[in-house]
Amino acid sequence: MTAEELKAIIAAGLPCEHLSLEGDGRHWFATIVSAEFEGQRAIKRHQKVYATLGAKMHTDEVHALSMKTYTPAEWAAQK
Secondary structure, X not given: OXXXXXXXXXXXXXXXXXXXXXXXXXEEEEEEEOHHHOOOOHHHHHHHHHHHHHHHHOOXXXXXXXXXXXXXXXXXXXX
């Protein structure tokens, strides 16, 4: 899977204000900013992202995905 394919899948299932992705085709690191993360702990945020990938996580199309997830306000504070 390419970075563009993975970004498209995540963006289709989760409205993102920012989505960057780095990786080697199997191991990925994402930075995701979404208003959907408001009021949620990190585990719930990650579960939302994993839900966009569905079976792709179980069929090894995406072997590993590490991520940092931010609300728009948290992201603005990072800059």
